[in-house]
Every structure is written in C-alpha cells, then in structure tokens.
Amino acid sequence: MSRIGKAPIPVPSGVTVQINGTEVSVKGPKGQLSRTIRPEIEIEQTDGKLVLKRQSEDRIVRGLHGLTRTLIANMVKGVTEGFHRNLEIVGVGYRAQMDGTKLVMQLGYSHPVIIIPPKGIEIVVPPKTNMVTVSGSDKQAVGDLAAYIRDRRPPEVYKGKGIKYQGEHIRRKAGKAAGKKK
16 A cells, blocks of 8 residues: 555645546635545545545556645645745856836846746746746746746856755756866
8 A cells, every 4th residue: 555645645625626427626725726636546525635546556546646745735735825936146247127017037038938838837036136936826837937937047167157946956067177187
C-alpha cells in the first residue's frame, strides 16, 4: 500500500469538493480547480476528508495512487493558500517592471521581453528590487510560467548573470584566466 496514497486529504472549511465519476472539482476562496483522474482510482468523501482507494494492485495503478492523492492535495492547498514562485534577476542593466498585467523585462537583448500571464496567474514585481513573484492557485501553471520566465535568460556559470529561482545555487566556473599555469 502506498504510504502517500493511503493518507487522507483534510478538506478545510470553506472548501467544497465535488466528485462526478472521474472528474474532481475543488472550489475555495482563491478560485476553482478541476481535474480528470484515472478510473482505476476511487475517491470517497467522508466527514471532511478525502480518501483514495485503488481497484487493483498493478504496478501502474500503485504509482497512480500516490500521484493522484498528491495532485488532489495540491488542488485543495491551491484554492485555500495558493502557490508562489520567486525569481531573482541578476545582472547589470537587467530589470523587470509591470505594464498593466504584462511583465516587461530588459535582459540584455536588443528588445524587451514581454510576458503575458495566463488566466488565474498573477505576476508581481516589488518596487526597487530585481525580484519577480509568480503566484496562483494551480501549482503546475505557476511552476510552468516561472520556468518559462527563467528560460528567457537562464543564469550563466561564469558571472552568474540571468534569471534564477530564489535560493537556487549556481555552480560557478573559474574561467580561462584561472586555468593558466606557468
């Protein structure tokens, strides 16, 4: 039995979960999320908790058990607390600013990089900082947009310039001058 899959998912007050066959819909103060799950996994809602059960002991179904439980738990957490990802912009002349809902970044290219967030995702740039915060209720969408922003100018290994996740460690290389021996 999967240790992750058999753990019940607590449903906080103010959150409603609707199960319609293989469609799971979660609604809370931060929005509404829905997902289609595989038919091999059954969901039962009892006294404020969701319990997932699998129909067989096949290897694939055992793997889906824990995955499905985690996806639904992330949906519940997303509609109550939400998720966020912080990015740091490092480099002389590199900056970001908001233009309405669009993110406009100067990243050393001949043109500005403009990113329009999808529905349900919010981008915030605090004033006088080189930080970008991506937040929303869908964990996958937040992570995808943060990765997309990071890919516009990934950090390079010699000077560390570029966009990196907050707390990400960039392994630095010495460069060609450090490798010379006499």
